[in-house]
Structure formats: C-alpha cells, structure tokens
Amino acid sequence: MPAAVPLADNAVRHADGQGHAARFDAQSTCAVIVTHGPDPALLQQVVASVVPQVGHVVVFDNGSGGVDVAGLLAGHRRVSVMPSALNVGLGAALNRACERARELGFLHVLMMDQDSVLAEGMVHTLGAALVELQQGGDVAAVGPQFRDARSGELAPFVRFGFPFNRKLRGGPGQRVSCDFLITSGSLVPVESLVRIGPMDEALFIDNIDMDWCFRAKRAGLSLHGICDAQMAHSIGEQLLASRVKQDGVIVHKPFRLYFIMRNRVLLYRRGYTPRVWIAQDVPRLVLKFIGNALFLPARWQRLVFMCKGLRDGVAGRSGGLPG
Known part of the structure; x- marks a missing residue:
C-alpha cells in the first residue's frame, strides 16, 4: 500500500484572522472514494482524473467481493485502499475514509463516488472559490456542476421552495448559493466536518448528503455550487x-x-x-x-x-x- 505524504511535507497553510486558509493549496486535499463492486475500467478513469489534483487519495472498498480494488489500483502513487470485507454502508465508509484523511493531517476532503470523473483543474477551481467565500462567512462545502454521463445534461443546483424547488444552472464564473450538494465532488474543510459532525451512518445509503446539508445549514454554514468546476457523474442505475x-x-x-x-x-x-x-x-x-x-x-x-x-x-x- 503506498504511503501517504504527511501534510506537513506537501502543503503549507496560511491563515487569516478567522483561521481560514488565505490561499488554497490542492496538496492540502485528500480525496476519499467509496467503492462497491465498481466497474474496473471506470474506476481507473476516476482515480486517474483525481490523483494529479490532490495530495492523496483514500479508497474505502466497501465489500466489493469479486473486484480486487487494491490490486486494481496498486500502480497508482499516492493512493491507499482501506478494505472492508462487509458492506458497512456509504455513511460509515465515508466517515472511516475522512478519519483517515484527518489522521494524515489534510485540511480538506474531496468526497467522491466510484463513477465520478473530474474535469482537469476541478479541485483547484473549487478550492480557490472556497477560500474567497470563506472571507465572507463560514462555508460547509463547495461542489462542482456535473453533467450526467449518460445524457450529457447539466445538473442544476437547488434552493428549496414550495410548491417547487428552484433549480439553478448558473453560467461561467458564477457561484450559486444553494441548500443542498450531492456528496460526490464536494470539497469540505475538515473544520466543517468537526463542527457539523460526520455522516449519519444509521441511514446506511441514500439521503446521507441531504441530512448532512440540513445540519450544516442549521449550524449557520453555507453551501455553494461552483459553475466553473466540472465533473461527469451519474445518479441512479x-x-x-x-x-x-x-x-x-x-x-x-x-x-x-x-x-x-x-x-x-x-x-x-x-x-x-x-x-x-x-x-x-x-x-x-x-x-x-x-x-x-x-x-x-x-x-x-x-x-x-x-x-x-x-x-x-x-x-x-x-x-x-x-x-
């Protein structure tokens, strides 16, 4: 298993008066990917898209069984695999991987699904926006705008409303204040995870991200969609x-x-x-x-x-x- 480079060796943090980073160093980010019976070729593509953009990648293999995830990713530098014989659920898998990122000293966590392929420069774009937004208040997370890998449709960011939600697709250069971000692609400061708490493991799968976003908003933190940050992703089968x-x-x-x-x-x-x-x-x-x-x-x-x-x-x- 490749060893992670401690944060002290690969990133320098500069802080403003509120303890936020004054600039973003992508090497301060650890990507966490949860796998469960992944498509081997697609997983290779996912990992290849994220490795150059972050300091380290932690893959939590959630009981994949017939797919040797550790062997599949053995050739990648700065990737470590946490194997689990059983499917412990998405919430628990994310929490264990984020705990590993914190142990390694990383300041930010990029949460990812096993089918999310990042566009070049996505993490840097998210991080630069996060640093700027933090100057105006506490930010729980920022997330990219994704295109459905099947239809090519650009997914909107959401603000809750009645009788219908507002779906905002924004445009180049725009940052959309929203009420919800999907887990995959979200860049989360470790300090936000400490303040808001971990994912609810009891939910096991589905609506875990919704629950976390509800708690973030209740705690007074904001969520933002960054239109210039892009990735390909699919929801549902x-x-x-x-x-x-x-x-x-x-x-x-x-x-x-x-x-x-x-x-x-x-x-x-x-x-x-x-x-x-x-x-x-x-x-x-x-x-x-x-x-x-x-x-x-x-x-x-x-x-x-x-x-x-x-x-x-x-x-x-x-x-x-x-x-």
Missing part, C-alpha cells in the same frame, strides 16, 4: 426519457427504494429538516411510489421494498437492509 421531466427520470434498483422511502420518512421526523423541503418532498415521494409500483419493471418487487421502507421509516428503524 438508469435514466429514462420523459415527456414530463426535461432531464429524464432516474431509476434505481428495487432494493434501493427501501432506503429512499425509509430515509425520507426518517428525515421528515427530524427537527432540523426544513419544513419547506418536507412540504414539497411528500408529493414527490407519493409520485415516486406510484411510478415505481405501476410503470417500471419488477413492479411487485419495487412495491414490497417501498412498503417495507415506509413501514420502517414510520417506526423509526434505521441501519442496513433488513433480512
């Missing part, structure tokens, strides 16, 4: 064309619907969850339930997983997929 939604309909595997339904209900129960988000998300949950139960393949299987998720959400149960 399929993207179906739709006459109703311009950017298509995201389709997940049936078992994921358990977590999507359960964790939404769990978030509805939490005092820091914005009421406006709940008000406009409940109808979306209903539509998702109807769409999966009536119009997608494996309808009965989808219905069973959704009903179990709703039941456990109402009961306040969390953790992994029940047996």
